Amino acid sequence: MLRRHRHAARLTLEQLAEASGVSARSLSDMERGRSRGPQHRTVAALADALALDEIARKQLIELARDGRLRDHWTRPTGLCELPRSVDDFTGRAAELAWTNDLIHADKSPGVAGVGLITGPAGLGKTTFAVRAAHTLRPDFPDGVLFLDLFGMSPQPLAVGEALALLLRALGAADQQIPSDTSGRASLYRSMLRDRRVLVVLDNAASEEQVRPLLPGGGGGRALITSRRLLAGLEGVRRLSLGPLPLLEATELLTGILGERSASDGEPALAQLAQLCGGLPLALRIIGNRLVSRPDWNAAELAARLSNEERRLDQLSAGDLKIANAFGMSYEQLAASARQVFRRLALVPGRDFDAALAAVAGGTSIEDAWDALDELVDLGLLQDSTSGRYRFHDLVRLFARDRLQEEDTSAERDALSGRMTSWLLRMATTAGRWFEPAYGRPDRSDSDLADLSSMDEADRWLRVNADNWLGALRYAASRGLHSVVLDCAESMHWFSDRWMHAPHWHEVFTLGAEAAAALGDLAQHATQLNYLAWVHTVPPEDPETALRYTADALDVATRSDATAQIAWAHLYAGVALRLLGRLDEAVASTSRAAEMFKTTGDIDAYCQCLGALGNCLRDSGRYTEALEQFHRMCDLAGDEEPAMTPSIAALTRPYALARAGECLGLLGRRAEAITKLTEAIGLMEQLQLSGLQARYLEVLATILADEGRTGESRRVYARAAEVFETVGDTEASGRCRGLATAAH
Incomplete structure (x- = not known):
């Protein structure tokens, strides 16, 4: 019929192609019967170009529609069919909503409606994409196609072969498929243009492999999965899958196990889910192993998985192996x-x-x-x-x-030694920044990363704490006593800035053991005193602190280390105060103060004033305590201070805060608020988070007593935040509750 109308209009194929915008090749395929069901838009354009009357136009359009229906029911089946969706699919609600939004989003310029799903091995990208495609199937009346691109195999699926498979699945006969890749890509895009088809391209290897397989616009949509990020792929929306949260991971394992999950018990299944790290593949392997062995016990399997040496071996079931x-x-x-x-x-x-x-x-x-x-x-x-x-x-x-x-074993040992050496040299260099005569340390090791400021040193020590502490343990196990002692000693002043960190007990214990092994009595006493200090920091353990001060005093006396004798008396005074033995605390602290004053150590003497002030405060002698804290402020704040500047900078906010606390207890709340506000600001600048949280709570209490409820509520809320950052969840919850109560 098309040929008859063209002849009647006295047009060549080329002339009709130019008038209609339909290619001459497509016209030839229609006239020769190779294309029996062209799209409605194509036929309407031909009817307009041929100037057909209403009856002829309707007849031509209906013939094309009938051809499309025949094509739909006679096209090859079983090509690029979507795999089944697993019944126990669990979670991923937000991600499924993302795919739904992608499919129903308005058309955009370029490649529209293409979603790229990425993530490591074992995260269930394919399972997720298949689930999403089944969910979306009603939106694609012209079909949902699935193609594995074999991206992780040595020979990924060639683009030309992929296009041929997709074209056949779309109903193209072999003789219609061009021999060249560009021709196949063009035909593929034209067949998708007027069809509502979803194409799932699984396990993509590269951008080059995927680009020709994407719809060129129109109603077609595509979902791609890949372990690679495919960062060069343009015009796509990206979804990065992560491990399942513990609750969803446990639900997935429960779903795989079915009825037997009740006998295994939720605690054992939760432990298994945690050991699988939220990886759906690992969870399926474990679930399949338990289902296929009814006599196995989930708790026993969890015990096996707890052994890191054998965990990967246990994560295999038939042809499913996480290591593969x-x-x-x-x-x-x-x-x-x-x-x-x-x-x-x-x-x-x-x-x-x-x-x-x-x-x-x-x-x-x-x-x-x-x-x-x-x-x-x-x-x-x-x-x-x-x-x-x-x-x-x-x-x-x-x-x-x-x-x-x-x-080899030798290569591994050499690597461990090299890494340990580098980490401890970095940690020691960073720690030296905070010593009293601070400044940029002389960095003679050219292979170390540059730490050009105190802030950089602080950040490096905090974010790498697990690494340098692990290196310290390794060095101690290998008998590298001098290296361990140097590193532990370098942490002393930094530990004041990060006093609530959980690892100082281990650091200074290793330092004390190293000093003892080296026979260095003075350093042994020093590290024991540091350990006493650790146990006076909340949560305090004053009895243990006293035991360390007694050991430190004994070692220091034997080595005639006057400074460490004085420090032992001071730390003993702090521990005695915490135990409520205030008279003994005053005596011990006063003795330390005399010794430091005699030796001219004003820095340490100033700390003694603070300790004495605390004893007087606890005794209810607030005016006398306030005098001690004012003396501290004077020493730390002199224009030409007798104290070391860096120590004065740390001392001043503490002294101000303690003075503010005493003023509050004396009823002088306006002065107290001023002192505490200044102290808290300095603490924040110096990143003294533990002290900052403590005195934020004190300030909030005084503000509430003063009737400044709104301010008190805000300060309590801030205290809760800072307590949370130092890991004190109990204090954080208390302050959060007080903030709400104040409201």
Whole structure:
């Protein structure tokens, strides 16, 4: 009929193509019967170009519609069919909502309606995409297609072959499929243009593989999954899948187990879910193992998984093996990136930066960046906006297994030694920034990262605490006593800034043991005094503090270390005050004060004044206590201070706060509020979070007593926030409750 109308209009194929905007090739396919069901828009354009009357126009359009129906019911089946969705699919509600929004979003310029789902091995990207496609199926009357691109295999699916499979699934006959890739891509886009089809492209290898398979606009949509980030792919919306939260992971495991989950018990299943790290593949493996072995006990399997040495071996069921999933990603890496990956398994802490990665990999910082980018791209590492990287727990175990297999024992020992040395030299250098005669330390080690300010040193010590503490343990286990002692000693002044950190007991214990092994009595007494100090910081343990001061006094006396004898008396005074033995506390503290005054140590003498003031305050002698704190303020605030400037800077906010507290107790609340406000501001500048939280609560109480309820509520809320940052959840909850009550 089309040929008859064209002849009647005295038009050639080329002339009709130009008039209608339909290609001459498409017209030829219609006239020869190769295309029996062209799209409505195409036929309407031809009817307009041929100037058909209403009857002829309607007849032509109906013939095309009948052809489309025949094509729909006679096209090959079983090609690119969507896999079944698992019945026990759990969670991912927000992510499923994301795919729904993507599909129903308004059309946008360029590639529209394309979603890219990325994430490491084992996160269930394919399962999620299949679930989403089944959910969305009613929105795609022209079909949902699924194609595995084999992105992790040595030979991913070629673009031309992928296009041929999709074209056949769309109903194209073999003789219609062009031989060249560009021709196939063009035909593919034209067949999708007027069809409402969802294409799921699973396991993509690269941007080049995916681009020709995307719809060119119109009603077609696509979901892509890939372990790679495919950062170069333009015009797509991105969704990064993460591990399942513990609750959803436990629900998934419960769903896999079905009826037997009740006998296993929720605690055991929750422990299994936690050991699987929220990876759906690991959870399915564990669930399948339990289901296939009814006599197994979930708690016993959890005990097996708790052994890190055997955890990966336990995470296998038939052809499902978590190590195989990670191994496919590992095989994609360049040799240099593989080396960095497996050697990072020896990093002591949970995360690390590029500088430490360079040390671990034995490479330059530039090459380390390249390796880290490759590892993140393949999902073998997780990165953050702070420039730090971390393993998933199971991926770390896989990296450790690769290290055992591919590096010799001697190479591993050398790497551990090199990393330990670097971390402890960095930590010691950073700690030296805070010593009384502070300033930029002389950095003779050219391989260390540069710490150009006290703030940088502070940040490095905090964010790398797990790493340098792990290195300190390793050095102690290897008998590197001098290195351990140097590092522990360098932490003394920094510990005042971060007094609520949980690891100071271990740091100074290792320091004391190292000093004892070296036979250095003065340093042994010093480290014992530091341990006494640790036990006077909340939550206090004054009885233990007294035992340490007694040991320190004994060692210091034997070595005639006058300064450490005085410090032992001072710390003993603090512990006695905490025990309520105030007369003894005053006597011990006064003795320390006399010794420090005699030796001219004004810094330590000033600390004694504060300790005496605390004793007087606890005795209810607020005016006398206030005098001691004012003397502290004077010593720390002189224009030409007798104190070391850095110690004066730390002392002043403490003295102001204590003075403010005493003023409040004396009923002089306006003066108290002024002192406390100044002190808290200085504490925030110096990052003395523990003290800041404590005196925020004191200030809030005084504001409430003064009738300034709104201000009190805000300060209580701020105190709750700061208590939370130092890990004191009890105090945080108390202040949060008081903030609400004040309202």
